[in-house]
Amino acid sequence: MKIEKISSRVLLCCVTLIIVCFAAFLLIGYDNPVGDYNEPLLTDVIMWLMYGLVAATTVLTVWSLIRGIQNSKGNDPAATTGVPGGKITVFTVGLTIVSLVLGWVTGIGEKEFTASDGTVTSAGWVTVVDIFMVSMGILLVAAAIAVAVSMTGIVTKNASK
Secondary structure: OOHHHHHHHHHHHHHHHHHHHHHHHHHOOOOOEEOOEEOOOOHHHHHHHHHHHHHHHHHHHHHHHHHHHHHOOOOOHHHHHOOOHHHHHHHHHHHHHHHHHHHHHHHOOOOOEEOOOOOEEOHHHHHHHHHHHHHHHHHHHHHHHHHHHHHHOHHHHHHOO
């Protein structure tokens, strides 16, 4: 089976699983008042879905890196595919580090957070949340730009010249 077919089937399965989980979350016991708050019954399903997707992505990324290194021993992948993988990897790692640092800088000096039910979150954890929220925003914009650039084919046209 070609890699494109496998990729499209895996994408279809992931999207279907996500849609089914979110539909169940919203349709089964979503309106579940507990005291003054709403506590949906299937919150755990969404949490485990996210944990599973992160774990699967991590495993597949490591496997892909190992497989890519094995396949490209002695060859220049940019000459074969037209995609400068090394530059893309360095840029991605650099952007991730920069986004985390920017998140940390914006989160400096946060105070502890007290929820309406009295639960107190320490200032350190509030800073950690800020770090990851800012980082996710930056990386989301970068991913959207990368998809747009990839769809235009600019990188492969310039690399093959």
